[in-house]
Amino acid sequence: xxxxxxxxxxxxxxxxxxxxxxxGVAAGSFVESKDSPNAGIELNGLWVYPEHRGKGISLKMxxxxxxxxxxxxxxxxxxxNPHHAPSNAFYVKFGGxxxxxEYQMDGxxxxxxxxxxxxxxxxxxxxxxxxxxx
Numbered sequence: 294x295x296x297x298x299x300x301x302x303x304x305x306x307x308x309x310x311x312x313x314x315x316x317g318v319a320a321g322s323f324v325e326s327k328d329s330p331n332a333g334i335e336l337n338g339l340w341v342y343p344e345h346r347g348k349g350i351s352l353k354m355x356x357x358x359x360x361x362x363x364x365x366x367x368x369x370x371x372x373x374n375p376h377h378a379p380s381n382a383f384y385v386k387f388g389g390x391x392x393x394x395e396y397q398m399d400g401x402x403x404x405x406x407x408x409x410x411x412x413x414x415x416x417x418x419x420x421x422x423x424x425x426x427x
Contacts, residue, residue: 305361307354309341317341319354321362324371333369333408334362349425351383352418359415368411376403384409387417 302323309316320337336358341350359370372389374381389407397404 321358372407
């Protein structure tokens with residue numbers, strides 16, 4: 294196994310807990326240079342149990358990932374999401390724009406690739422979270 298310095302990579306897994314109960318998970322990593330010519334990060338996964346959605350948990354986990362990567366000079370993020378998934382509305386709401394589409398699973402599944410400018414994304418998240426904290 295390589296260290297982050299040897300592989301020029303960093304992978305982060307975040308868990309949201311209440312007492313000993315897992316509420317959700319998020320993961321992020323550097324975008325692979327072969328996938329994108331512009332350096333950035335990728336939100337590799339974001340999931341919250343249905344009964345805990347609508348409480349800002351996913352936004353807090355995303356912010357934690359941004360807190361880790363932004364000091365490293367990262368200014369953009371990509372998210373791969375199935376084209377017909379309801380969660381596409383979430384990414385659009387927070388300023389994501391589709392930069393391309395690809396087909397996965399032997400050409401069966403259309404996937405939208407969203408791009409976020411992190412300063413804008415962070416601001417939109419903070420504004421939304423103020424409703425939960427205030």
